[in-house]
Amino acid sequence: MIMKNLLILFFVFFSISLYAQHKQKVWLDADTGNEMDDVYAIIRLLWAKDELDIVGLSSAHFNNADLLSFEKWNQYTTLGIKPVQISQRLNEEILQTMGLTNIAHPLGADRQMGRAWGGFEPRPSPATEMLLTTIKSLPANEKLDILTIGASTNIASLIAIDSTIKSKIRLFSMGGRYDVGRKVWSKNEFNVRCDLNAFDFLLNQTGLDWTIIPVETCVPYQFDRAQTYAKLDDRNATEQLMEKRWIETNPEDKTRILWDLALVQAYLLPKNVAIVEAMTPSDNHQHTVKIYSKIDLKAFYDDFWGMVVQKRNNFQMPSHKPKLGEVHYGNKVGGLIGQEGATNEVIGIEENDQIQQIKVCLTKTLDVVKGFELEVLKKDGKIQKLYFGNTTDGIWQAPYKVKKGVSLIGISGASGWYIDSISFLFSDGSKSPTYGGKGGDNDYKLQITKNDKGQFRGRLMGFWGSMTDKLESIGLVFFPLE
Numbered sequence: 362m363i364m365k366n367l368l369i370l371f372f373v374f375f376s377i378s379l380y381a382q383h384k385q386k387v388w389l390d391a392d393t394g395n396e397m398d399d400v401y402a403i404i405r406l407l408w409a410k411d412e413l414d415i416v417g418l419s420s421a422h423f424n425n426a427d428l429l430s431f432e433k434w435n436q437y438t439t440l441g442i443k444p445v446q447i448s449q450r451l452n453e454e455i456l457q458t459m460g461l462t463n464i465a466h467p468l469g470a471d472r473q474m475g476r477a478w479g480g481f482e483p484r485p486s487p488a489t490e491m492l493l494t495t496i497k498s499l500p501a502n503e504k505l506d507i508l509t510i511g512a513s514t515n516i517a518s519l520i521a522i523d524s525t526i527k528s529k530i531r532l533f534s535m536g537g538r539y540d541v542g543r544k545v546w547s548k549n550e551f552n553v554r555c556d557l558n559a560f561d562f563l564l565n566q567t568g569l570d571w572t573i574i575p576v577e578t579c580v581p582y583q584f585d586r587a588q589t590y591a592k593l594d595d596r597n598a599t600e601q602l603m604e605k606r607w608i609e610t611n612p613e614d615k616t617r618i619l620w621d622l623a624l625v626q627a628y629l630l631p632k633n634v635a636i637v638e639a640m641t642p643s644d645n646h647q648h649t650v651k652i653y654s655k656i657d658l659k660a661f662y663d664d665f666w667g668m669v670v671q672k673r674n675n676f677q678m679p680s681h682k683p684k685l686g687e688v689h690y691g692n693k694v695g696g697l698i699g700q701e702g703a704t705n706e707v708i709g710i711e712e713n714d715q716i717q718q719i720k721v722c723l724t725k726t727l728d729v730v731k732g733f734e735l736e737v738l739k740k741d742g743k744i745q746k747l748y749f750g751n752t753t754d755g756i757w758q759a760p761y762k763v764k765k766g767v768s769l770i771g772i773s774g775a776s777g778w779y780i781d782s783i784s785f786l787f788s789d790g791s792k793s794p795t796y797g798g799k800g801g802d803n804d805y806k807l808q809i810t811k812n813d814k815g816q817f818r819g820r821l822m823g824f825w826g827s828m829t830d831k832l833e834s835i836g837l838v839f840f841p842l843e
Contacts, residue, residue: 384412384413384414385413385414385506386413386414386415386416386495386499386503386504386505386506387406387413387414387415387416387505387506387507387508388415388416388417388418388419388492388495388505388506388507388508389402389403389406389415389417389418389419389507389508389509389510389625390418390419390420390421390469390488390507390508390509390510390511390513390515390516391403391418391419391420391421391448391452391509391510391511391621392420392421392422392423392444392448392510392511392512392552392555393420393421393447393448393451393452393455393511394423394437394444394445394447394448394450394451395423395435395444395448395511396435396610396611396621397606397607397610397611397617398617398618398619398620398621398622399448399451399510399511399621400451400455400602400603400606401603401606401619401621401622401665402510402619402621402622402624402625403418403452403455404455404459404599404602404603405622405625405626405629405665405668406508406625406629407455407456407459407461407464408668408672409629410461415461415464416464416465416495416505417464417465417466417467417488417491417492417495418452418455418456418464418465418466419452419466419467419468419469419488419491419492419515420445420446420448420449420452420466420467420468420469420488421445421448421469421470421509421510421511421512421514421515422444422445422448422469422470422471422472422473422511422512422514422555423444423448423511423512423555424444424471424472424473424512424555424556425551425554425555427439428442428444435610435611436609436610436696436778438829443471444471445468445469445470445471446468446471448469448511449466449468449469452466453466454602455602458598458599458602459599465491465495467486467487467488467490467491468486468487468488469486469487469488469489469514469515470484470485470486470488470489470514470515470518471484471486472484472514473512473514473555473556473557473558473559474514474517474518474521474556474558474559474562475558476558479558480558481517481521481558481561481562482521483517483518483519483521483522484514484515484518485518485522486515486518488515489515489518489519489522492505492507492515492516492519493519493522493523493526496526496529496530497526499529503529504529504530504531504570505529505530505531506530506531506533506628507530507531507532507533508533508534508624508625508628509532509533509534509535509536510534510535510552510620510621510624510625511552511555512552512555512556512559513534513536513552513556513559513560513563514555514556514559516532516534516559516563517556517558517559517560517562517563518559520562520563520566520569521562524566527566527568527569528568530569530570531570531571531572532563532569532570532571532572533571533572533573533574533624533627533628534552534563534571534572534573534574534624535552535573535574535579535620535621535623535624536550536552536553536560536573536575537550537552537553537560537573537575537576538550538575538576538577539573539575539577539639539652540577541577541637541639541652541654544639544640546639546641546642548560548642550575550576561645564641564642564645564646564650565645565646566646567646567648571650571651572636572650572651572652572653573650573651573652573653574620574623574624574627574652574653574656575652575653576620578623578652578653578654578655578656579618579619579620579623579624579656580618581656581658582618582619582620582622582623582656582658582661583616583617583618583619584616584617584619585615585616586607586614586615586616586617587615589603589604589607590604590607592666592669593669594673597673599672600669600673608802608803609696609777609778612802622661622665623656623661624653626656626661626664626665627653627656629664630657630660630661630664633656633657633660633661633664634653634655634656634657635653635654635655635656636651636652636653636654637651637652637654638650638651638652639651639652687841688708688822688838688839688840689819689838689839689840689841690825690836690837690838691807691836691837691838691839692807692836693825693826693834693835693836694776694780694803694805694807694834694835694836695776695777695778695779695780695826695827695832695833695834695835696776696777696778696779696827696833696834704825704826704827705749705750705825705826705827705828706823706824706825706826706838707735707747707748707749707823707824707825708822708823708825708838709737709745709747709822709823710735710737710747710769710820710821710822710823711739711740711822712740712820713740714737714738714739714740715737715738715763715765715766716735716736716737716738716763716768716769717736717737717738717744717762717763718736718760718761718762718763719733719734719735719736719760719761719763719769719785719793720733720734720736720757720758720759720760720761721733721757721758721761721783721796721797722734722750722752722755722756722757722758723755723756723758723796723797724755724756724830724831725754725755725756726798727756727797727798728781728797728798728799728800729779729780729781729797729798729800729831729832730750730774730779730780730781730782730783730796730797730831730832731750731751731752731753731755731828731830731831731832732748732749732750732751732752732755732828732832733748733749733750733752733783734746734747734748734752735747735748735749735769736760747823749823749824749826749832749835750826750828750831750832750835751828751829751830751831751832754830758796761785761793761794763787764787764789764791767787767788767789767791768787768788768820768821769785769786769787769788769821770786770787770788770808770809770817770821771785771786771806771807771808771809771821771837772784772785772786772805772806772807772808772835772837773786773792773795773804773805773806773807773808774795774797774801774804774805775797775799775800775801775802775803775804775805776801776803776805776834777800777801777802777803778833779829779831779832779833780797780801780831780832780833780834780835781797781798781799781800781801782795782796782797782798782799782800782801783795783796783797783835784796786806786808788817807835807836807837808837809821809837809839812843816842816843817842818841818842818843819839819840819841819842819843820839820840820842821837821838821839822838822839822840823838824836824837824838825838
């Protein structure tokens with residue numbers, strides 16, 4: 362009997378090990394900072410981590426001519442913009458939020474393959490280096506599936522560096538246009554335009570297993586803004602990322618085509634797509650590639666929203682009760698997704714300290730908060746000034762005098778890309794005037810709450826967040842008392 366049980370246990374262990382060994386390895390290359398749909402696509406693929414071995418998430422640039430001609434690209438100021446760095450920061454934020462930082466997340470190329478007039482010189486990067494290492498380590502009978510939802514610079518550069526790896530990968534891309542009925546190509550599409558050289562290079566590759574989802578196939582796959590906001594639960598950190606990305610990147614769009622999510626789901630749901638073979642464009646080497654020609658819209662919608670509910674139900678919501686004896690960094694408000702600013706932190710309000718006055722610094726147009734100063738009377742009788750944000754070259758407002766014996770417990774106001782306005786909340790229920798402008802789509806209120814006995818659950822110690830020349834985001838830093 363013991364031997365029989367041992368044999369059963371061995372069989373179960375062997376089966377599990379065999380299953381783990383044969384999970385398909387997948388790598389996603391994303392221009393996450395470009396639009397809002399990349400975040401949805403990345404999260405959907407990461408939700409498949411139990412079925413797939415997701416080995417990498419690399420960042421792609423979204424370099425384009427508009428960055429040189431216009432002051433803004435979505436929420437980002439174009440002056441000095443570094444697109445691949447924005448994608449990288451977002452990738453890291455998604456992985457941190459989902460607890461998956463063990464997945465490799467290297468930085469991709471910061472510019473196109475070749476030059477503006479053409480050429481196929483590769484752009485080596487940490488992404489190409491790690492991809493090459495991953496592919497070279499694959500067993501003889503395995504291939505790496507690579508999904509690209511942006512400019513194809515990283516993957517084209519990878520093959521240009523070492524063409525022998527073509528036989529070890531299967532490539533799936535969102536990009537280009539293809540009219541299935543007329544069998545006509547067009548390269549007039551954003552991802553292609555961001556690196557036409559790379560797209561042409563890949564089209565010239567024989568022996569490359571490549572499946573493309575063109576614009577035409579994705580267009581019907583549209584999400585309604587109001588319905589999306591209503592279905593996402595902002596108490597769940599992962600769902601919050603998706604909702605905030607739409608709010609901050611494409612807030613005026615009532616509907617959005619989720620191009621990149623379409624590719625990920627086409628890959629994950631092979632029974633719900635149609636694939637045809639197509640001859641490459643006449644100006645490229647002539648051979649066939651595969652085209653996702655049709656997607657089952659109902660199956661895609663049901664899959665995505667079904668996964669949202671499933672993962673929400675399986676997610677263990679944090680109690681939000683910080684451990685005693687540990688300084689706690691609370692949730693931030695403001696420009697949380699794809700921050701451009703430097704991190705900022707001030708911690709210096711100690712027990713028995715008395716804040717005597719608060720001064721707020723605004724932009725010269727008086728419509729956005731740059732930072733503020735806290736004048737603190739320390740328990741030893743000395744005055745200390747604490748500064749948060751960027752208080753240089755701004756307009757200081759008249760100081761707000763804080764009542765003696767009253768403690769600062771929080772802040773409120775409105776935010777969008779930046780902290781548009783701010784007011785300070787106190788332990789006696791009073792609040793300061795509101796400083797700043799009338800902008801900001803999101804009203805916020807961050808404060809230390811009371812327990813059933815009317816006692817505050819924590820003691821405010823300071824603030825943390827990020828800043829550019831303005832205050833970009835802010836959260837409370839506090840010491841829990843229960």
